[in-house]
Amino acid sequence: xxxxxxxxxxxxxxxxxxxxxxxxxxxxxxxxxxxxxxxxxxxxxxxxxxxxxxxxxxxxxxxxxxxxxxxxxxxxxxxxxxxxxxxxxxxxxxxxxxxxxxxxxxxxxxxxxxxxxxxxxxxxxxxxxxxxxxxxxxxxxxxxxxxxxxxxxxxxxxxxxxxxxxxxxxxxxxxxxxxxxxxxxxxxxxxxxxxxxxxxxxxxxxxxxxxxxxxxxxxxxxxxxxxxxxxxxxxxxxxxxxxxxxxxxxxxxxxxxxxxxxxxxxxxxxxxxxxxxxxxxxxxxxxxxxxxxxxxxxxxxxxxxxxxxxxxxxxxxxxxxxxxxxxxxxxxxxxxxxxxxxxxxxxxxxxxxxxxxxxxxxxxxxxxxxxxxxxxxxxxxxxxxxxxxxxxxxxxxxxxxxxxxxxxxxxxxxxxxxxxxxxxxxxxxxxxxxxxxxxxxxxxxxxxxxxxxxxxxxxxxxxxxxxxxxxxxxxxxxxxxxxxxxxxxxxxxxxxxxxxxxxxxxxxxxxxxxxxxxxxxxxxxxxxxxxxxxxxxxxxxxxxxxxxxxxxxxxxxxxxxxxxxxxxxxxxxxxxxxxxxxxxxxxxxxxxxxxxxxxxxxxxxxxxxxxxxxxxxxxxxxxxxxxxxx
Numbered sequence: 001x002x003x004x005x006x007x008x009x010x011x012x013x014x015x016x017x018x019x020x021x022x023x024x025x026x027x028x029x030x031x032x033x034x035x036x037x038x039x040x041x042x043x044x045x046x047x048x049x050x051x052x053x054x055x056x057x058x059x060x061x062x063x064x065x066x067x068x069x070x071x072x073x074x075x076x077x078x079x080x081x082x083x084x085x086x087x088x089x090x091x092x093x094x095x096x097x098x099x100x101x102x103x104x105x106x107x108x109x110x111x112x113x114x115x116x117x118x119x120x121x122x123x124x125x126x127x128x129x130x131x132x133x134x135x136x137x138x139x140x141x142x143x144x145x146x147x148x149x150x151x152x153x154x155x156x157x158x159x160x161x162x163x164x165x166x167x168x169x170x171x172x173x174x175x176x177x178x179x180x181x182x183x184x185x186x187x188x189x190x191x192x193x194x195x196x197x198x199x200x201x202x203x204x205x206x207x208x209x210x211x212x213x214x215x216x217x218x219x220x221x222x223x224x225x226x227x228x229x230x231x232x233x234x235x236x237x238x239x240x241x242x243x244x245x246x247x248x249x250x251x252x253x254x255x256x257x258x259x260x261x262x263x264x265x266x267x268x269x270x271x272x273x274x275x276x277x278x279x280x281x282x283x284x285x286x287x288x289x290x291x292x293x294x295x296x297x298x299x300x301x302x303x304x305x306x307x308x309x310x311x312x313x314x315x316x317x318x319x320x321x322x323x324x325x326x327x328x329x330x331x332x333x334x335x336x337x338x339x340x341x342x343x344x345x346x347x348x349x350x351x352x353x354x355x356x357x358x359x360x361x362x363x364x365x366x367x368x369x370x371x372x373x374x375x376x377x378x379x380x381x382x383x384x385x386x387x388x389x390x391x392x393x394x395x396x397x398x399x400x401x402x403x404x405x406x407x408x409x410x411x412x413x414x415x416x417x418x419x420x421x422x423x424x425x426x427x428x429x430x431x432x433x434x435x436x437x438x439x440x441x442x443x444x445x446x447x448x449x450x451x452x453x454x455x456x457x458x459x460x461x462x463x464x465x466x467x468x469x470x471x472x473x474x475x476x477x478x479x480x481x482x483x484x485x486x487x488x489x490x491x492x493x494x495x496x497x498x499x500x501x502x503x504x505x506x507x508x509x510x511x512x513x514x515x516x517x518x519x520x521x522x523x524x525x526x527x528x529x530x531x532x533x534x535x536x537x538x539x540x541x542x543x544x545x546x547x548x549x550x551x552x553x554x555x556x557x558x559x560x561x562x563x564x565x566x567x568x569x570x571x572x573x574x575x576x577x578x579x580x581x582x583x584x585x586x587x588x589x590x591x592x593x594x595x596x597x598x599x600x601x602x603x604x605x606x607x608x609x610x611x612x613x614x615x616x617x618x619x620x621x622x623x624x625x626x627x628x629x630x
Contacts, residue, residue, distance in 0.1 A: 002148065002164030007090075028132055028183070032066075032193070033200035034125030035077045035175055037293050039064045040204045042081025042173060046143055049082060058171055063207045066197070068188035073179045075187050079206075080172040083142040086150045086164055093126060093138065093152055093160075126175075130156040132187055133177045139165070140173040203292040220292050222265035222313055226253050238267045241287070242311050246270045249363065252312075252348050260336045266312035266345065272366040273309070284308040286341075289315040302338050306374030307345050309367045314341065346383045353387060353403070361401050364389045372452050375459040385460045391426065391447040393438070398426055402446065404463045410444055411466070412482055420446040420457055421471040422543040431601065433529035434472040440527050442485035445471055454544050470541045472534060476524035491567045498575055502566055505578045505587070512591040515559065523563030530568040531594045533560040533602055542602050557604050562595060570594075589614060 043062045060080040067076050084092060129136050134155060141149040149169040154160030179187055186192060193210050201208060203220035221229060221237045235247040248267035255263045266286070273283070285298030285308070292315065302314055316337060353360040364371075374384050385404055392402040394410060407418050419438065423429035429447055438445050448454060457468050494502060502522065510520040518536045526532060535542070536559075545558060565571055570590070577584050593614050599605040 002166060004161055004163040006159050006161050008159045029187075029196045030200070031128040031131050032077075032187075032196050033293065034128045036064060036066075036197070036201045036204060036208065038125055039077060039079035039081060039173070040201075040206055040292070042079050042083070043206050044081075046080070046082040046171075049143065060170060060172070061207075063209065064204070065209045066193060067211055068190065068193065070184070070188040073181070073184040073188065075177045075179060075193075076174060077177075078172065078174040080170065083147075083171050083173055084140045084150065085142045085144065085147040086162065088142065089138070089140065089150050089152050089162065127156065129175070129177050132179055132183045134180055135178040137176040137178075138173065139169070139176070141169045141171055143171050199297075200294045201292075202294075203289065205292055220289075220315070222253065222263045222315055223292070226255075229253070234265075234267075237265070238311070241313070242267070242269070244269060248311075249366075250348065250352065252310075252344060254344050256340055260333050260340070261317040262314060262337055262340075264312060264314045264341060264344070266310050266341075268310060268363065268367070270366070272370070286310070287313045288319075289313055290319040291315065291317065295319065301334055302341055303345065304342060304374060304377055306371055306377065307342065309370055310345060342380065346380060346387070349387055350383065361389070361399075364401060369450065369452070372450070372456050375452070375456040378459075381460065385463050388456060388460075390420070390453065391449070393429075393435075393445045393447065404460075404466075407444060407446060408464055408466055412443060414481070415443070416466055417469045417474070418446065418463060418466045419443065419469055419471045419474055420448055420453075422448040422451075422454055422541060425449065432471075433526055433532035433598075433601070434474075434534075436527045436529060437474075437476060437479050437525040438471060440484055441479055441482045443479065443482060448543075451543070451547055454541060454547075458544070472541060474525075480524065491572075494566060494575075498579075501575050501579050502571075504582070505575055506564060508578065508582065508587060509562070509564070509591040512588045513562065513595055516557070516595065517562045518559050519561045521561065521563060522566050526563065526565035526568070528568075530565050530570045531598050532563050533598045534563055536561050546603060555606070557599065562598065564594075589618065593618065 043064070047062060062080055065078045067078075068074070069076075136154060136156065138152040139149065140152075141147070149165040149167055151163045151165055152160060177187075190211050194213075194215050197208055197210065197215045202216045202218060204216055205220065207214050208216045218237065218240055221233060231251075234251045234253075238244065238248040238251075247270065249270040250268035252264070252266040252268075254266075264286075282300075283298070284305075285300040286302045287294060288296040288299040288302065299314075300308075303310055314337065316333065319333065349360070349363070352363065368389060372388060374380070377384055387403075389401040389403055391398065391400065392407065394402060394407075404418060411418075421429055421432060421435055423432060426447060429435060429445075435445055448457070454470075457470075460468055462468065506520045506522065510517065513520070517533075523532065533542070535545070540548070549555070549558075574587060574590055577586055593611070596605055596608075596611045596614075600608065600611065605611065
């Protein structure tokens with residue numbers, strides 16, 4: 001044995017170790033990830049140096065081996081990497097014991113500032129072993145054949161021993177961790193060790209053996225050239241990553257060199273997990289790796305939430321982290337990666353929509369509801385507008401989808417607005433009185449079935465110089481400029497006398513309804529319905545108004561404009577009755593009935609009892625029957 005020397009840690013080291021062990025690392029099993037990462041770095045360095053050097057050419061497999069001794073309470077991690085000389089041990093393992101420790105302590109306590117220069121060294125990560133260890137011993141032999149093996153031992157408190165060995169040891173490094181009493185069972189359990197490796201170090205680029213069994217058998221597919229990978233390999237990796245029994249619907253494999261170097265392997269699942277409406281609300285995000293080592297599971301910063309149906313991994317070459325690797329620094333690198341990834345996903349969906357509309361329709365059926373939540377992504381507003389899809393009056397097929405571009409291609413000459421209407425279903429929209437003029441003129445209307453659709457339309461606002469306008473806010477005079485395709489039944493125009501009577505009738509209806517309506521006027525939009533309600537300000541749709549009222553818990557009925565169809569048979573009859581007797585009770589009864597029927601169609605009528613009673617009374621009167629004695 002060579003001479004043993006003892007070296008004191010500087011005063012700050014105890015404080016820094018306490019911070020590293022008890023504050024920064026929230027999960028004790030992280031220490032194994034750090035030691036495996038260091039071993040992988042040592043193997044990478046050996047592979048690089050041995051290719052251009054005659055030293056260290058012994059025939060050893062490049063690998064990492066992990067073994068545990070339950071009786072002794074020890075865990076051993078061995079690699080066949082570059083190894084270290086005595087000077088290198090002093091420099092590397094002692095890194096945090098000399099210059100800058102006070103500054104590092106300050107940074108660690110603040111939890112900020114980029115310490116990426118430290119992360120790659122055999123220093124900070126190594127000391128995480130003291131989360132679980134009473135003592136750590138490092139035995140190492142450099143690839144330099146002239147260097148003697150070295151043994152470093154410390155309890156991580158006050159000092160460490162360093163000794164040169166006369167033994168003929170193989171190249172590489174062996175770390176022996178003497179476990180704390182309460183952690184011996186956990187970290188000498190082979191099954192637990194394998195699960196830790198699988199979670200954090202599964203894609204390390206060298207074989208990892210736990211008690212003679214190789215653990216990391218799935219390759220880091222995202223780092224392989226795309227042209228070498230078969231579809232079945234992608235499918236196998238996707239199932240391994242997500243535990244989904246089906247193949248992925250789409251695969252996005254990208255390698256980026258600028259502005260940040262990273263690799264990503266992303267998948268669009270075949271089925272929606274519908275996590276937005278489930279108890280498992282936060283179960284999304286990409287797995288973030290730094291050089292094959294898992295840094296964060298389900299990172300939610302790499303893609304916006306409306307693309308959270310995407311599963312996969314992102315591996316960044318130079319990722320600034322804080323000391324523990326567990327918390328990402330708020331840095332430009334992450335923002336650039338997130339921006340690039342979002343563009344790649346949107347580009348892939350754009351290509352899919354262009355090349356295969358039917359397949360894109362399949363995607364939309366599963367993930368469209370979530371995607372529409374991207375209406376707040378103002379940076380990608382134009383691309384978002386290109387990708388959203390809606391049902392349309394242009395097709396009788398309830399499943400058919402239309403893009404805004406499709407709508408524009410079918411627009412009438414001179415038309416500069418894209419019209420849309422919200423309803424619970426196509427059947428409900430077929431009864432919407434605001435759409436009667438559109439059917440009469442043959443003008444297409446996009447159908448919205450979900451509240452989020454209106455938020456999307458309100459955000460897009462304009463598409464290729466076409467303004468997006470709610471059907472109920474459309475200007476009837478502007479629509480009337482287009483040729484009428486559906487002719488109304490022959491209805492004579494009102495005579496001047498009847499027109500004058502109509503004005504008085506509308507005034508009478510306003511008197512009956514009072515403050516329930518802001519105005520009663522003749523409608524130019526109706527053909528089949530006797531009346532409809534419209535917003536006096538023309539800005540908020542009825543459906544959006546209901547959403548806003550529900551959010552504010554406002555149960556009052558809004559004051560709207562009542563539009564009356566002068567050509568409807570019922571209104572013509574009311575004109576005749578009004579001419580004979582302005583105080584005929586039928587006028588008041590009909591006015592109330594028409595108003596409440598319009599409220600019912602708008603979804604505002606909460607108490608239908610009066611409406612039903614009035615219907616029964618009118619039916620009784622119209623049938624000619626009467627109750628004896630009355």
